[in-house]
Amino acid sequence: MSAPTSSLTPPEGARPPVRHPDAPAPGELLGAHYDQCFGCGRDQAHGLHLETRAGEGVSVTAVFTVKAAHQGAPGLAHGGVLATALDETIGSLSWVLRTIAVTGRLETDYVLPVPVDTELHLDARVTAVHGRKIYGTATGRIGAPDGPVAVRANALFIEVKVDHFIENGRDTEIRAALEDPDQVRVARAFEVNP
Numbered sequence: 001m002s003a004p005t006s007s008l009t010p011p012e013g014a015r016p017p018v019r020h021p022d023a024p025a026p027g028e029l030l031g032a033h034y035d036q037c038f039g040c041g042r043d044q045a046h047g048l049h050l051e052t053r054a055g056e057g058v059s060v061t062a063v064f065t066v067k068a069a070h071q072g073a074p075g076l077a078h079g080g081v082l083a084t085a086l087d088e089t090i091g092s093l094s095w096v097l098r099t100i101a102v103t104g105r106l107e108t109d110y111v112l113p114v115p116v117d118t119e120l121h122l123d124a125r126v127t128a129v130h131g132r133k134i135y136g137t138a139t140g141r142i143g144a145p146d147g148p149v150a151v152r153a154n155a156l157f158i159e160v161k162v163d164h165f166i167e168n169g170r171d172t173e174i175r176a177a178l179e180d181p182d183q184v185r186v187a188r189a190f191e192v193n194p
């Protein structure tokens with residue numbers, strides 16, 4: 001591996017992102033990429049249950065309601081949970097690029113405290129692509145899509161193949177995923193052959 005840079009600024013030669021021709025239409029609800037995902041999984045009892053929709057261009061929007069289980073300080077969301085929401089929202093851009101990618105680096109700004117019961121409205125977009133490196137940015141606003149900005153993140157995601165999960169994930173879950181037709185269908189949606 002080459003030495004990672006500390007910068008999240010796309011290098012010279014980076015290109016604007018391209019919306020995949022088969023990307024879900026703007027406004028379309030994106031399903032979970034994995035039912036047990038802590039960010040978006042429907043069957044993950046402890047998860048954030050983010051509801052994400054495709055946006056225009058290479059963008060998505062998401063809504064996350066802060067629950068009592070997400071507290072750090074009394075009555076306030078934990079910063080790590082908010083980082084997860086930003087990470088997951090940027091990760092969901094995979095659906096619009098039709099490229100599987102994982103977080104390499106995530107830099108978060110916490111602007112306002114976020115109380116329990118807040119509906120956090122997130123939006124994310126890809127800013128540039130350079131080889132396997134995908135540069136993204138996200139914002140979380142309180143109460144409404146045009147509400148006050150509470151959190152922001154910039155991230156570098158790295159494109160991977162489905163083998164990344166098969167080689168690194170625990171056997172039990174990988175075997176179950178490969179035997180689940182719905183999960184295989186999701187993997188195919190990213191144009192990979194598990």
Ligand SMILES: CCCCCCCC/C=C\CCCCCCCC(=O)SCCNC(=O)CCNC(=O)[C@H](O)C(C)(C)COP(=O)(O)OP(=O)(O)OC[C@H]1O[C@@H](n2cnc3c(N)ncnc32)[C@H](O)[C@@H]1OP(=O)(O)O
Nearest residue numbers: 001002003004005033088091102103104105158165177187
């Ligand atoms: C069985 C069926 C299953 C099917 C499932 C299908 C559906 C799945 C769909 C969608 C899944 C999306 C899930 C989203 C969930 C939300 C997002 C997360 O939380 S993801 C989890 C947290 N992240 C990790 O666990 C990554 C851990 N890290 C790694 O595995 C490696 O480090 C990896 C893959 C990121 C890179 O390793 P390398 O060996 O492939 O590549 P190298 O050469 O090291 O890096 C490539 C380029 O990127 C730069 N780079 C890498 N890491 C960097 C860093 N931290 N900072 C800056 N640059 C970095 C390098 O300098 C290099 O740059 P130069 O091409 O040389 O210019």
